Amino acid sequence: MTYDSLCWALLSGAIGISVGLSELLNRYRTFHYILINRFSYVYMFINFWGAVVAYVIIKAYHLNFGPINRHELGMALVAGFGAMVFLRSSFFSYKDGKNKIVEVGPSLILSIFLKTAERQFDQILSERNMKKISEIMSMMDLTIDAKDLISLITKAMSVLSEDEKEELSNEIVQTLDGKFQAAIARKITLGLVVIKYTGGDLFLEIIRCLQLGENTAEDISSS
Structure with missing residues (x-):
């Protein structure tokens, strides 16, 4: 991989991080608690590497996206946002013994880290809120x-x-x-x-x- 290709791959990764961060912000509504939650970094790291790998695959296998292939920026955008769609997709779904629908695919792995980050976030936030409320009560x-x-x-x-x-x-x-x-x-x-x-x-x-x-x-x- 050339230096230029590496830069475009990192741009794709940055798009992946921005999408992951926007999801976390939509859930948590604050930068502060995202930055102190280690699982938030894991979640964004998965999004980063998903986008980078998507860009590498596009380049290695010369996937054709029409006029977009003429510009590295276009391929970086396709890789960045395309990987986000793939990571949130599922190959098939089934109902378990409790009649609950289970999605099988990349979205299953991503949702595990997101739920773990959300659970830890709730614990951190609840502890701090209770300390603050004791002062306010x-x-x-x-x-x-x-x-x-x-x-x-x-x-x-x-x-x-x-x-x-x-x-x-x-x-x-x-x-x-x-x-x-x-x-x-x-x-x-x-x-x-x-x-x-x-x-x-x-x-x-x-x-x-x-x-x-x-x-x-x-x-x-x-x-």
Whole structure:
């Protein structure tokens, strides 16, 4: 393989990494936790080598893609995105004893690493969220109106889509109206719901603002 071909192969690999990273971002919504999860790197590494191997196969066997073959960039793009399609494909599927459909093919291997990364991510994120919520709970008052909390969050986070806003609203209302044996369980659940969208620091600031508003109102009424 020539130096130029190596560069184009690496470009194909970079496309593979970008596709894998975009999938992880779509699931986790943050760069920080992706970068501290070792299985995220394994997942992107598989995408990288899949794209590189696809480029090498195209060059070695002179696969014909029409006018695209005239340009190395075109072949690198075909290899990069084509490998992503192949890695997410399955040769056939069958139903196991539990009537669950099992896909057999490259997608099976890729999904194993993705699920493993997702499981570890959930463990890391849940641990950090619980530590943050323990700090927030002492300030959280369950007399907070659901509409006020929803309005503050949606105004503070302009990037939330309409679907995310509706989902957040429904989860907050269901949590505040839900039946819990202990008030502390309601607080923790509400914290877990909100922090999923806002992150710990923003949620803490929102609670502080609400508490500040209540204290200000009490000072005005007492005066």
